[in-house]
Amino acid sequence: MAGAAELGYGLARPGQKPNITLCVRRFRRQKTDMLAPSLAPPLRGALNSLGLNKPPAETRVVVAMSGGVDSSVTAALLASEGYDVVGVTMQLYDHGDATHRKGACCAGQDIHDARDIAARLDVPHYVLDYEERFREKVIEPFARAYIAGETPVPCIACNQHMKFADLFAAANDLGADLLATGHYVVSDDDGRGGRALYRAADPDRDQSYFLFATTPAQLARLRFPLGGMPKARVRELAREFGLVNAEKADSQDICFVPSGHYTEMIERLIPGASVPGEIVHADGRVLGRHGGVVHFTIGQRRGIGVAAAEPLYVIGLDAAKARVIVGPRASLAVARLRLRDVNWIGPGAITALPAHGLPIAARVRSTRPPAPALLMPTGEIEFVEPESGVSPGQACVFYDSVDPVARVLGGGFIVAA
Numbered sequence: 001m002a003g004a005a006e007l008g009y010g011l012a013r014p015g016q017k018p019n020i021t022l023c024v025r026r027f028r029r030q031k032t033d034m035l036a037p038s039l040a041p042p043l044r045g046a047l048n049s050l051g052l053n054k055p056p057a058e059t060r061v062v063v064a065m066s067g068g069v070d071s072s073v074t075a076a077l078l079a080s081e082g083y084d085v086v087g088v089t090m091q092l093y094d095h096g097d098a099t100h101r102k103g104a105c106c107a108g109q110d111i112h113d114a115r116d117i118a119a120r121l122d123v124p125h126y127v128l129d130y131e132e133r134f135r136e137k138v139i140e141p142f143a144r145a146y147i148a149g150e151t152p153v154p155c156i157a158c159n160q161h162m163k164f165a166d167l168f169a170a171a172n173d174l175g176a177d178l179l180a181t182g183h184y185v186v187s188d189d190d191g192r193g194g195r196a197l198y199r200a201a202d203p204d205r206d207q208s209y210f211l212f213a214t215t216p217a218q219l220a221r222l223r224f225p226l227g228g229m230p231k232a233r234v235r236e237l238a239r240e241f242g243l244v245n246a247e248k249a250d251s252q253d254i255c256f257v258p259s260g261h262y263t264e265m266i267e268r269l270i271p272g273a274s275v276p277g278e279i280v281h282a283d284g285r286v287l288g289r290h291g292g293v294v295h296f297t298i299g300q301r302r303g304i305g306v307a308a309a310e311p312l313y314v315i316g317l318d319a320a321k322a323r324v325i326v327g328p329r330a331s332l333a334v335a336r337l338r339l340r341d342v343n344w345i346g347p348g349a350i351t352a353l354p355a356h357g358l359p360i361a362a363r364v365r366s367t368r369p370p371a372p373a374l375l376m377p378t379g380e381i382e383f384v385e386p387e388s389g390v391s392p393g394q395a396c397v398f399y400d401s402v403d404p405v406a407r408v409l410g411g412g413f414i415v416a417a
Helices: 069-081 109-121 131-147 154-163 166-173 216-220 231-240 262-269
Strands: 009-012 060-064 084-091 125-129 178-180 186-189 195-198 277-281 286-290 313-318 323-327 334-344 358-363 371-375 381-387 395-399 407-416
Touching: 060 069, 060 166, 069 084, 069 109, 069 178, 069 231, 084 109, 084 166, 109 125, 125 166, 131 154, 131 262, 154 166, 166 178, 195 216, 195 407, 358 381
Parallel strands: 009 125, 060 084, 060 178, 084 125, 277 323
Antiparallel strands: 186 195, 277 286, 313 323, 334 381, 334 407, 358 371, 358 395, 371 381, 395 407
């Protein structure tokens, strides 16, 4: 078996600077005729394909390698073009339960897959042990949010507090010019000296909803080589590159819940989290009892546990009183939202928006298309037509239009409707 130095594999922990000199990189140029047009080798003296005025061989790019096919193809594309690629994998949670679970990421077998891909590409590879920080920044806030009656989005928290924070710090330690990931989103020059974020070319894979919290400073050094490709093409490239994970299943949203049952994880993390209470109709009638608000989300219809003459939906969660409020579908409709932690990556400043509001498209769930709305200078949202199933804790992401390749303007977390 090859040793760590031969594989370009290293282990580092927070606060420990990876030693790039320990890894011997023996880059072998490959043909680039399979690359996306945006990744064709640049002419001498021109900007390279990643937008920097230096040759690829002098441009160090740290690639976030989760062990999945997307990040692996990202690394392969950049290495093929001649960039100085360094692979980094974040070990984020106890991988024991997830070692062989289909759809997991950042643990167990996935770390081994990332290492093996890096070895095949002949690039250095590091594993960063961020289990404790991931628990603090992502898992525990996720559990507390559910206990409070919210519906959190852990992927956003992971991008915001881990990948584009701690991983950037590691990239800096490694002397990288840029950080590249396998996200399906497009980044391009905004014409004003910065970078703009756009929806992916493949609407079924668009991940812009999960990246709204990215800052302008982060965007300047982030690259997403797969944003202009359909998933099918990425799979083809993986096969052409001979990657062992070409047919690997895609990771799931809640990667740190091995069983797929998040309520079990919350109970283990915070014993007593499920506080029984009443199921109350919007008109005040008590219809039954429940085992804890953590088992419910706004808009839920199935599994409520009460019989009624009409279909009932969860329309509210009162965690303080341990109440689940239900009502007819019409009660889910909301026309206005209040947000917290608003992030703006559009042109100008959000406070300079017109007093009557800026026409945008707002997206309240990753599985829904953006809907026409007005964004007020206060960060509040007014929908042209009411939206339903809007839950506190979810993100509301702003786009400049409903166009499939619209620009991302920012977003915030829903506080109340």
